[in-house]
């Protein structure tokens with residue numbers, strides 16, 4: 001099986017900081033223009049594209065007189081605030097050259113876990129695409145705190161590809177393929193990954209150019225795994241090869257889809273880095289919630305850990321510690337502690353009618369076996 005990128009109707013293209021910025025910490029206008037020209041080849045063929053672009057922090061370094069990525073979060077936020085504006089100004093100019101508009105979409109994890117804001121993000125992206133605009137996504141680094149950060153745009157791009165039902169994910173970096181070991185140490189390129197086992201002999205090293213990228217190959221392979229598990233192919237290559245790739249050349253590494261296409265929202269939940277707490281359930285509840293895909297009722301809950309509010313994401317675990325699912329709790333941790341182990345009628349009598357709802361509704365739950 002192969003993937004004909006020229007037939008794709010909708011693509012998510014992620015480009016890393018190292019491909020857009022110069023070593024001294026400014027935007028490489030030449031690299032950015034080349035990327036935009038390559039994207040335009042796709043648009044001219046009628047392919048809808050969503051660009052997930054890193055580079056805000058790196059682009060903000062030079063204007064602030066910093067020579068490398070600061071360790072301090074507030075300084076990173078400041079650099080991102082300065083750099084993101086500059087990045088978008090460049091994209092806006094480069095796409096305008098082709099008569100296209102761009103739309104900036106800055107996301108935080110929080111925006112994507114709550115139903116209302118998740119639906120908002122999806123609606124905004126769909127509308128931008130329908131209007132012929134190129135959405136340019138980045139994490140909202142200026143306000144994202146350490147606990148709520150995606151942290152890397154590879155995963156954000158993978159989840160976006162699921163969200164908008166893209167036909168493929170393209171990861172553009174400063175390296176032309178996945179290698180069986182860090183290229184600096186003399187690894188060889190891999191043309192395709194068909195199943196997870198193909199990755200068993202591969203050594204994934206950290207980021208390349210000192211202090212520029214964030215996740216290195218680990219987060220790129222994770223991103224490829226997320227989409228392929230959801231039936232979407234991915235290709236990893238360098239930004240310099242983008243034009244050839246979009247013309248149909250089989251450059252870089254192809255990750256073939258393994259799973260079936262599934263609900264995008266459950267993918268967001270399943271691949272979130274952090275949850276606010278966990279709810280432990282008994283074996284009967286595991287059977288009902290995981291086996292029969294029912295909502296989680298208070299009666300099956302044995303323990304509650306952490307501190308969460310209604311609407312926060314929690315892990316749903318069994319006594320053995322296995323995380324079976326993730327979901328949005330309809331109640332705060334304090335409330336679930338009071339409800340724990342009680343049957344619906346008892347909840348009504350003791351706490352009131354409002355407490356007779358499921359603690360996690362089945363529609364608000366991602367069963368991990370099915371999504372990872």
Ligand SMILES: Nc1ncnc2c1ncn2[C@@H]1O[C@H](COP(=O)(O)OP(=O)(O)O)[C@@H](O)[C@H]1O
Nearest residue numbers: 016017018173179181205207208213214215216
């Ligand atoms: N097995 C590997 N195959 C390819 N590249 C690797 C591997 N292990 C580590 N790397 C490094 O990962 C880097 C890309 O990651 P990163 O610097 O985070 O880029 P980006 O800014 O594009 O996200 C490459 O420059 C390469 O040096």
Ligand SMILES: N[C@@H](CCC(=O)OP(=O)(O)O)C(=O)O
Nearest residue numbers: 017054055056057152153214
């Ligand atoms: N959101 C951050 C980038 C985070 C990130 O994943 O960077 P990279 O590894 O270069 O794709 C920024 O714009 O600086």
